[in-house]
Amino acid sequence: MTRGDRSGDGNARDRRHDERHSSGEAGRARAQGGKQQDRDGAGRSQAAGRRSGGGRAEPGGRDRDERRGSTGRRPAAGRSDRSTGGRTGPRQGAKAAGRPHRGESADPPRTVARDVLRAVRERDAYANLVLPALLRERGLSGRDAALATELAYGACRSLGLLDAVIAEGAGRPIEEIDGPLLDVLRLGVYQLLRTRIGAHAAVDTSVALTRAEFGAGKAGFVNAVLRRAGEKTPEQWVDALAPADPVGRLAFEYAHPVWIAQAFADALGERATELRDVLAADDARPLVHLVARPGDITAEELALVTGGEEGRWSPYAVYLEGGDPGKLEPVREGMAAVQDEGSQLVALALLNAALDGPDTGRWLDLCAGPGGKAALLGAIAAIDGFRVDAVEPAAHRAELVRKAVHDLPVDVHVADGRASGLTPGYDRILVDAPCTGLGALRRRPEARWRRTPADVRELVVLQRELLAAAWELVRPGGVVLYSTCSPHLPETVSVVADAVRRLGAEQLDTRELLPGVTDIGDGPGAQLWPHRHGTDAMFLAALRKPR
């Protein structure tokens, strides 16, 4: 099967066209089947494990690039630990490991993890881009790669918690600790507080890493700080250092900045008791979500070919436990792609919205890079004989869109969505706005520590302007769907309320555009959540332009 089959197989086209229009039924049927599996339940049990495990938690979600060991078990007691003194005291351990000469590494997984932390700290690198490259470069695979991944991503996620403990152990603010030593300390404290790696191994390996690079003096400092960090259990550290208020305490416990935890609590509203589950979901390993490109392959076929499981909500979604999706044949051939199921639902909601008047087949994706939703819209447009315009101002991201929509009826424009120069009259417009990304923290290890409340203010201005620009481009009776991969109220309901007030938009009940998807709020917008739906926390709201 190739993508070329789309044009040649009229029956397949019709079948898939029908599928799209019966997607509500399919979604509902799957939703019911999915309840047996209770994927969210699996997520919750991990979170519960974290709680009952006294903070020695299943240490966290991993990005889509992550490779896991074939057993799927945590790598905590991996070969590397045994060979580096897991069962011996600190000094003997270092000896048993064969004390490395200065500049040498006897511990490739931890060296890689430390180098990821260093790249993130020194040059604002993205852990999920740096790590795969380092694993390849250093030839790490299997359990070693799994350990490096676990430590690098886990420590990136936990920075706030780790730094508070390090500052206490060092008796000075972390700003006064040399950056390269801080990286090793973060790695060591992460192992002590958030994995099942033995304390001796955590300390010894960190001391050995330091000694190899900086010599005995600095290794002594690392040894002392880690010993102090290991004197308390994770719960005792939370008791000792967390703020007293409930949100602040949960934020500390689950290693989130307080403002983000507060943003989640505000968005949950009356259901703020779910805050613990939301925060835990950011640390749970997300499944890989694939989208089966309509017209090329069905979700059922894709699940069969990949050994995955059909999605719970989107008729195009398939879940994979892990592995490298880039190696799968349907992905290599462009018939499937990695795409969070929530993103698929956003594209489908745009197409499910009722227009006032006929759909003439002019669709627009105003914020298209890197092209996931444009590709799904384009695949469906191809079946219907329609066209999509895709706008993206960043040239390199526009290039990604071009690659994603290769051979689909999508025209890519490198332009600012606020001044695209496109001719008005679109039937359907997606404004998948640039946002804080607070709803996808589980897929971006260090992101929670990079964002600040100041980002929100700037983004909200841009979001409002993009929505206003879309309003100029949509025809009377047409629909604009506004979405963010963030549940943060200033960039979700506030932006939409402002548009309704200023533009005179008619707000549709977005929940009706997601047939079969339950528990998405009181309307008229819809909010997905990782802990409820297993998706990123996408927000979406549909606005129709009065005639």
Ligand SMILES: C[S@@+](CC[C@H](N)C(=O)[O-])C[C@H]1O[C@@H](n2cnc3c(N)ncnc32)[C@H](O)[C@@H]1O
């Ligand atoms: C949330 S992402 C869109 C994701 C995309 N829809 C997808 O599914 O792959 C937001 C995109 O908006 C782009 N963007 C930023 N400023 C913009 C502007 N002024 N006009 C249009 N797009 C903009 C960003 O570069 C980014 O690629």
